Amino acid sequence: MLRLGLTFITACSFFFVLTLQSALTGALAAGPETHTPSGLPVPRFVALKNNKTYGRVGPSFDYPVRYEFHRKHLPLRVIAETPDNVWRKVEDFEGKTMWIHRSQLVNADMVMIIGSDAVALRADGRDNAAIRAMTEPGVLAKIEQCDQNWCRVTIDRFRGWLPVTSLWGVNP
Numbered sequence: 001m002l003r004l005g006l007t008f009i010t011a012c013s014f015f016f017v018l019t020l021q022s023a024l025t026g027a028l029a030a031g032p033e034t035h036t037p038s039g040l041p042v043p044r045f046v047a048l049k050n051n052k053t054y055g056r057v058g059p060s061f062d063y064p065v066r067y068e069f070h071r072k073h074l075p076l077r078v079i080a081e082t083p084d085n086v087w088r089k090v091e092d093f094e095g096k097t098m099w100i101h102r103s104q105l106v107n108a109d110m111v112m113i114i115g116s117d118a119v120a121l122r123a124d125g126r127d128n129a130a131i132r133a134m135t136e137p138g139v140l141a142k143i144e145q146c147d148q149n150w151c152r153v154t155i156d157r158f159r160g161w162l163p164v165t166s167l168w169g170v171n172p
Contacts, residue, residue, distance in 0.1 A: 037085035038102075040078075045108035045169050046088070048074045055098030059087035066098045073110040073140055075169030076100070093168040111153065111169035113139045113162070121160035125150030132160040146170055 033042045048069055055067035059082045079097065080089035087099050093114055113119055113135050122129040125147060133155070135141070141153035141162070150161045151170055164170060 037081050037083055042078055042080060043171075044078050045075050045171070046078055046090070046105040047108045047110045047169070048072055048076065049104050049106045053100060053104045055090070055096075055100050057098070059089070059099045061101075063099070067092075067096065071140075075108050075110050075112055075140075076105070078105075108169055109143050111141050111143055111151065111162075111167040113137050113141065113166055114168045115166055119162055119166045121153075121155065121158055121162060123160060125152070125161040129161065133158045135162065141167075143170060 034040070036042050048071065051070055051072045053069040054065045055069065056063040057066045074092075076090040076092055078088045079091050081087070086102055088102055088105060089097060089099050090105075091097050093112060115137050118134040118136055120131045121133040121135050123132055135155060139155060141155045144152040144154060144159075146152070146164065149164055151164055151167060152159070152161050
């Protein structure tokens with residue numbers, strides 16, 4: 001009888017652990033966190049508002065500057081926000097993290113071409129589509145639209161499609 005009771009308790013415990021694990025997995029797979037001070041999802045992409053922006057060690061002007069950016073429209077990924085909704089912890093394309101005041105950031109509509117090789121700007125979102133131009137890593141492009149694998153962008157006077165895997169500033 002005691003053995004049956006322990007087996008029943010063990011089975012109930014196992015069921016509870018599976019239920020808890022399923023709930024946690026579902027919560028993590030649900031997507032970006034939206035219960036943030038700004039009400040916006042985290043992570044998300046933003047871009048630098050100005051040609052000169054400071055990235056700090058912590059979320060205050062009292063913290064020292066860690067990085068100095070000199071590139072307007074550079075995309076960054078917001079990975080955290082302060083409870084007062086003033087500072088954003090961001091990550092750049094190299095994985096460096098820092099804090100930037102929200103006034104120095106704008107909604108992202110820019111991406112940066114990443115990788116070590118030139119990428120073909122194509123006439124449509126297919127690997128065999130006509131090549132309109134070759135783009136170099138580090139070039140910034142304005143996003144027009146994206147699907148699962150391709151983004152339509154504008155670079156100077158050129159317009160075409162780039163694979164999502166070659167872009168920093170858009171979630172694949």
